Amino acid sequence: MSRVWFITGTSAGFGRVLTEAVLAHGDRVVATARDIDSIKDFADRALVARLDVTDPASIRSAVDAALAEYGQIDVLVNNAGHGLIGALEELTDEQTRKVMETNVFGVLAVTRAVLPHLRERRSGHVVQLSSVGGVVGNPGHAIYATSKFALEGMSEALAGEVAPLGIRVSIVEPGPFRTEFAGRSMAFADPIADYGDTPAGRLREQFSAQDGRQPNDPARAAAAIIKLVETPDAPLRLPLGPEAVTRIRAKLEKQLADLAAWEAYAVDTRYPDA
Numbered sequence: 337m338s339r340v341w342f343i344t345g346t347s348a349g350f351g352r353v354l355t356e357a358v359l360a361h362g363d364r365v366v367a368t369a370r371d372i373d374s375i376k377d378f379a380d381r382a383l384v385a386r387l388d389v390t391d392p393a394s395i396r397s398a399v400d401a402a403l404a405e406y407g408q409i410d411v412l413v414n415n416a417g418h419g420l421i422g423a424l425e426e427l428t429d430e431q432t433r434k435v436m437e438t439n440v441f442g443v444l445a446v447t448r449a450v451l452p453h454l455r456e457r458r459s460g461h462v463v464q465l466s467s468v469g470g471v472v473g474n475p476g477h478a479i480y481a482t483s484k485f486a487l488e489g490m491s492e493a494l495a496g497e498v499a500p501l502g503i504r505v506s507i508v509e510p511g512p513f514r515t516e517f518a519g520r521s522m523a524f525a526d527p528i529a530d531y532g533d534t535p536a537g538r539l540r541e542q543f544s545a546q547d548g549r550q551p552n553d554p555a556r557a558a559a560a561i562i563k564l565v566e567t568p569d570a571p572l573r574l575p576l577g578p579e580a581v582t583r584i585r586a587k588l589e590k591q592l593a594d595l596a597a598w599e600a601y602a603v604d605t606r607y608p609d610a
Contacts, residue, residue: 338362338363338364339363339364339410339411339565340363340364340365340366340402340406340408340409340410340411341355341358341363341364341365341366341409341410341411341412341413342365342366342368342398342399342402342409342411342412342413342450343355343358343365343366343367343368343413343415344368344369344387344389344413344414344415344416344446345368345369345415345416345417346365346367346368346369346375346378346415347369347370347371347374347375348374348515349415349515349554350415350465350510350513350515350554350557350558351367351369351413351415351416352375353515353554353555353557353558354413354415354557354558354561355367355378355382356558357555357558357559357561357562358558358562359378359381359382361562364382364383364406365378365381365382365383366382366383366384366385366398366401366402366405366406366409367382367383367384367385368384368385368386368387368398369384369386369387370386370387370388371386372384372385372386383401383402383405383406385397385398385401385402386398387416387446389416389438389442389443389445389446390437390438390441390442390445392445395445395446395449396449399449399450399453403453408453408457409450409453409454409460410459410460410461411460411461411462411463411565412446412447412450412454412460412461412462412463413463413465413561414442414443414446414447414462414463414464414465415465416438416442416443417438417439417442417443417465417483418435418438418439418522418523419435419477419480419522419523420432420434420435420477420479420480420522420523420524420525421476421477421522421523421524421525421539421540421543422476422478422479422524422525422526422527422536423475423476423478423525423528423531423534423536423537424478424479425528425531426525426526426527426528426531427478427479427525428525431479431523431525432479432482435479435480435482435483436479436482436483436486438483439480439483439484439486439487440483440486440487440490443464443487443490444490447462447494450462451498451503454498454501454503455498455501455503457502458501458502458503459502459503460502460503460504461503461504461505461506461565462491462494462498462503462504462505462506463505463506463508463561463564463565464487464488464491464505464506464507464508465508465510466484466487466488466491466507466508466509467480467484467509467510468509468510468511468575468577468579468580468583468584469481469484470484470485470487470488470507470509471488471509471575471583471584471587472583472584472587473485474539475534475535475536475539476531476535476536476537476538476539476540477539478536487507488507488573491505491507492507492572495572504570505572506564506565506570506571506572506573506574507572507573507574508557508561508564508573508574508576509573509574509575509576509580509584510552510557510575510576510577510580511552511575511576511577511578511579511580511581511583512546512550512551512552512577512579513550513552513553513554513557513576513577514549514550514551514552514553514554515550515554522543524540527540551577551579552576552577552579557576557577560574560576561574
């Protein structure tokens with residue numbers, strides 16, 4: 337039997353491209369989105385369901401529909417999310433909570449809704465769409481980094497919790513791909529002039545300029561995710577795109593160098609009699 341993939345946020349971007357790739361691969365898909373009209377073109381090839389990750393009732397309904405139709409969920413892909421550009425001081429409470437509700441609490445809610453089924457079957461795979469921004473905090477993208485760092489910590493702990501139950505977890509960390517992320521999926525805080533000529537301020541222009549011109553193909557990312565799911569000993573984390581690999585490697589090397597340079601102070605913390 338082919339796998340059943342339950343994918344959030346399939347109206348555009350990675351979610352839509354991954355849905356197409358999984359169907360072409362011969363697997364079955366539960367395609368979900370807040371606006372079900374935006375995914376009606378999948379209706380003759382997949383089960384389509386309305387799902388707003390901030391609405392518990394819609395999550396339960398979509399999961400129940402998937403199990404009623406297919407009897408199983410093999411792969412959960414938490415893809416739904418959005419960004420917010422702005423220096424930390426520029427962000428409103430409403431804006432920050434909206435990002436966290438979708439990117440963290442929404443993922444948590446969907447995952448917890450599917451886990452009882454995976455646990456009962458002692459199998460399954462949870463794929464979390466993080467970002468290079470979940471490893472490297474980008475000035476001007478602070479609340480997005482906050483949400484993705486939280487997602488990475490949650491998912492790393494989850495991986496250890498469910499591995500003894502036969503369930504796998506993967507964290508995917510894309511760099512810039514040619515999706516709508518830098519366009520319609522991106523929100524911007526009202527600017528403060530003092531941040532204009534700083535990395536945080538310049539990020540606004542960079543994101544607007546790269547929309548539709550990102551160097552990486554989301555179809556190739558989708559193929560890598562399918563390969564990840566089909567590889568039993570795949571790593572916990574998978575960066576995607578040369579920019580992500582380069583930035584993550586540079587951060588890890590700097591962390592190791594700092595650890596070595598300050599190790600004598602870092603470990604000199606014992607009571608004398610300890």
